[in-house]
Amino acid sequence: MFALHFGAGNIGRGFIGLLLQQSGYEVCFADVNAEIVDLLNERKEYKVELANKEQTETTVTNISAINSAINSEFVEEAIVQADLITTAVGPNILAIIAPMIAKGLKKRAAISTKPLNIIACENMIGGSAFLKEKVYEHLTGEERNSFDSLYGFPNSAVDRIVPNQSNDDKLLVKVEPFFEWVIEQTAWVGEKPSIKGATLVDDLAPFIERKLFTVNTGHAAIAYVGSVYGFHPIAEAIQNEQVNQIVSGALQESGKVLVKKYGFSNEQHQAYIQKIIGRFKNEYIIDDVKRVGRSPLRKLGIHDRLFAPAIEYFNEFQEAPVNLCKVIAAALLFTSNDDQEALELQKSLKNDGVVAVLTRLTNLDPNHSIIQTVVEEYKQFQNQLS
Numbered sequence: 001m002f003a004l005h006f007g008a009g010n011i012g013r014g015f016i017g018l019l020l021q022q023s024g025y026e027v028c029f030a031d032v033n034a035e036i037v038d039l040l041n042e043r044k045e046y047k048v049e050l051a052n053k054e055q056t057e058t059t060v061t062n063i064s065a066i067n068s069a070i071n072s073e074f075v076e077e078a079i080v081q082a083d084l085i086t087t088a089v090g091p092n093i094l095a096i097i098a099p100m101i102a103k104g105l106k107k108r109a110a111i112s113t114k115p116l117n118i119i120a121c122e123n124m125i126g127g128s129a130f131l132k133e134k135v136y137e138h139l140t141g142e143e144r145n146s147f148d149s150l151y152g153f154p155n156s157a158v159d160r161i162v163p164n165q166s167n168d169d170k171l172l173v174k175v176e177p178f179f180e181w182v183i184e185q186t187a188w189v190g191e192k193p194s195i196k197g198a199t200l201v202d203d204l205a206p207f208i209e210r211k212l213f214t215v216n217t218g219h220a221a222i223a224y225v226g227s228v229y230g231f232h233p234i235a236e237a238i239q240n241e242q243v244n245q246i247v248s249g250a251l252q253e254s255g256k257v258l259v260k261k262y263g264f265s266n267e268q269h270q271a272y273i274q275k276i277i278g279r280f281k282n283e284y285i286i287d288d289v290k291r292v293g294r295s296p297l298r299k300l301g302i303h304d305r306l307f308a309p310a311i312e313y314f315n316e317f318q319e320a321p322v323n324l325c326k327v328i329a330a331a332l333l334f335t336s337n338d339d340q341e342a343l344e345l346q347k348s349l350k351n352d353g354v355v356a357v358l359t360r361l362t363n364l365d366p367n368h369s370i371i372q373t374v375v376e377e378y379k380q381f382q383n384q385l386s
């Protein structure tokens with residue numbers, strides 16, 4: 001079996017590539033990072049190390065890579081051959097790889113009727129459906145009709161903390177021991193997959209929302225509030241009493257929404273929260289607030305980890321969730337010189353002011369209690385910083 005995976009970064013090598021290889025796939029990575037691509041082709045293997053006391057090491061073998069920036073025709077050929085395609089490139093990159101995927105699928109459809117599934121393993125709701133939309137923009141009406149039965153785009157939820165790496169071995173990835181990969185089987189075409197460690201479900205919504213609005217809401221809360229308090233490592237920030245209080249409060253608020261919406265038992269959800277806070281405290285993971293807080297405009301989107309649970313909380317309980325509002329306020333103060341979105345956000349705040357930025361992001365009325373609360377908390381954080 002042959003799998004093509006877009007994105008040989010942290011989650012690509014440290015999670016998806018590893019699981020696919022352990023499930024019997026020969027994995028080929030497509031990436032624009034020439035150094036990583038060359039090293040993968042040179043060694044044909046890389047190591048994954050668990051961030052725990054034992055530092056258990058696994059070698060992922062039988063791999064190859066394509067530099068998709070210069071060899072798009074090789075990627076198209078790999079799409080023709082593939083038994084599975086996965087991505088972990090970041091939500092903003094899906095539209096960029098879509099034309100290449102469309103071209104590959106056209107070539108494939110011309111010579112084969114073998115079904116194929118394409119799974120976006122990104123932190124977003126409906127990632128594969130979004131990729132499908134972007135791929136379909138490059139097809140004719142006739143192609144769209146015939147591709148519907150040939151190619152599946154099952155949504156998925158992926159969970160494993162993989163920080164940025166700074167190892168001497170450029171291919172080595174250190175990952176947390178925990179992992180979860182949930183795939184929506186109703187959108188699958190052809191024979192169901194057997195991916196070791198992955199769970200197939202009919203309805204992904206409870207899984208992706210629980211993950212995004214707990215793991216990623218909590219993580220973002222540590223990154224943004226931790227930054228305001230001057231912390232860098234995530235594991236240090238969460239140990240701070242004030243940071244911890246806001247993070248825990250935000251998770252109680254998003255938790256109230258999730259429990260109500262999906263009928264999880266409160267006890268079960270509290271255990272889920274505690275487990276996640278334990279994962280954030282893992283002292284063997286060196287993760288930075290700049291990575292976890294990256295792309296603040298994406299994270300401040302209305303379907304993402306901060307505003308989505310905050311708005312749902314307001315709609316359900318008719319009051320603004322104070323802790324989520326504090327986290328959003330802290331996100332507005334996030335600065336990172338290497339992060340285009342952080343620079344853009346700071347520029348908009350300077351030029352247009354906080355209320356205009358918030359209403360643009362959410363379409364909420366400037367007098368909405370969420371906007372008012374965020375503005376109040378934003379001013380308080382600003383005073384604290386000055």
Ligand SMILES: NC(=O)c1ccc[n+]([C@@H]2O[C@H](COP(=O)([O-])OP(=O)(O)OC[C@H]3O[C@@H](n4cnc5c(N)ncnc54)[C@H](O)[C@@H]3O)[C@@H](O)[C@H]2O)c1
Binds near residue numbers: 121160
């Ligand atoms: N790291 C984690 O803890 C984690 C966990 C779960 C999900 N995710 C999700 O996985 C995705 C990737 O995150 P990551 O942490 O691995 O990021 P990363 O930056 O380590 O990896 C992204 C990779 O994509 C490559 N890339 C960029 N543009 C490309 C293009 N046009 N074509 C092919 N490759 C391209 C980059 O060179 C890089 O190697 C994101 O959506 C993220 O939210 C990350």
Ligand SMILES: O=P(O)(O)OC[C@@H](O)[C@@H](O)[C@H](O)[C@H](O)CO
Binds near residue numbers: 162216292295
């Ligand atoms: O990848 P992002 O930018 O959406 O979010 C940053 C982190 O919260 C994220 O990568 C987590 O480490 C991951 O989602 C854990 O499963």
